[in-house]
Amino acid sequence: MTQKYSWGGYRPGSGRRPKGEVSGVSHHTRGDISPRHPLRVQLKTKSELGNLRKKRTHEVIRAALSEGCEGEQFRICHYALQRHGILLIVEAGDRTALSRGMQGISVRIAKGLNRLWERNGSVFADRYETAPIKTARAARGVLCFVLNNARLHERLKPGRVDPYSSGAYFDGWVEDTKSAPDGRAPVAKPKTNMLKNTWRKYGLLGVDEVPEELELRAKPAATQRTRS
Numbered sequence: 001m002t003q004k005y006s007w008g009g010y011r012p013g014s015g016r017r018p019k020g021e022v023s024g025v026s027h028h029t030r031g032d033i034s035p036r037h038p039l040r041v042q043l044k045t046k047s048e049l050g051n052l053r054k055k056r057t058h059e060v061i062r063a064a065l066s067e068g069c070e071g072e073q074f075r076i077c078h079y080a081l082q083r084h085g086i087l088l089i090v091e092a093g094d095r096t097a098l099s100r101g102m103q104g105i106s107v108r109i110a111k112g113l114n115r116l117w118e119r120n121g122s123v124f125a126d127r128y129e130t131a132p133i134k135t136a137r138a139a140r141g142v143l144c145f146v147l148n149n150a151r152l153h154e155r156l157k158p159g160r161v162d163p164y165s166s167g168a169y170f171d172g173w174v175e176d177t178k179s180a181p182d183g184r185a186p187v188a189k190p191k192t193n194m195l196k197n198t199w200r201k202y203g204l205l206g207v208d209e210v211p212e213e214l215e216l217r218a219k220p221a222a223t224q225r226t227r228s
Contacts (some may be wrong), residue, residue: 033095037132038077038195040142040214041088043106044125049117051201053154053164054080060116061086064108065186074101076189077195078150080165087146089133091192102128139199143172151210157209167207174204 003059045052052061056080069076070115073093080087086109092098103215110123133139147170161167166187169180190196 004037009041031087033098035073035091035093036059036192036194037134038139038142038190038192039090039098039132040146041090041130043086043088043102043109043128044068045084045086045123046125047084049084049113049123051083052086053083056116057081057113058164060112062186064112065107066184068101068105068108069186070188071097071101073097075192076101076105077187077192078143078166078170079144080146080162080167082149082153087151089142089146089195091190091195098130103173133194136194136198139194140205141212142214143170143195143199144205144209145214146212147205148183148203148207148209151208152213161199161207170185170205171193172200172204174206177207 061081065076065079071151074097075091076088077091078089090098090101092101106124106128113123114120133142147162147165147167150164152157154162154163159175160174161170167173168184169176169187
């Protein structure tokens with residue numbers, strides 16, 4: 001049976017369309033965000049824009065992260081580049097802090113990439129997806145998934161930290177790794193106990209450790225539109 005809608009009521013697809021990539025949040029009600037629980041976030045870029053895992057592209061993204069990785073209630077603690085996406089582990093004080101922080105970093109990255117590519121227009125797909133990290137065991141799994149994501153999808157030499165990630169700034173490797181590069185860090189130091197300490201009781205990460213695949217299919221309540 002075809003469902004009918006009257007004027008003034010809800011209709012799927014109704015309402016104002018987002019303008020550009022800075023489209024605010026979805027109309028779904030989000031669950032509360034706890035400042036004790038970090039979140040994993042995935043930003044997806046439009047596939048036609050090409051591979052993000054290139055030196056110049058990474059330099060632009062790293063510069064944007066250096067400027068926007070830390071706010072009063074929002075911190076980007078870890079990241080890794082995929083070919084068509086960016087994986088993040090963030091801390092946020094509440095929903096508003098998460099939304100503003102992600103909108104801000106999305107804008108910085110998109111502007112930088114558009115300058116590099118000498119183009120205009122949107123860079124990111126419509127939404128970013130989030131999921132809370134609620135246990136120390138899960139935190140270790142997400143850390144491995146993000147920092148060693150290239151072990152799943154790319155060719156990476158044994159014993160090498162992924163150069164397209166924040167792995168050089170991570171202090172939880174089993175192996176002795178090269179010291180972090182000079183200059184402003186593209187990530188903030190975590191403040192949650194879960195990211196600082198408690199995940200370590202399940203073992204430090206190995207540089208060559210292959211993570212378990214984690215799907216980030218956020219429910220509507222955990223989905224936000226990106227801005228850039």
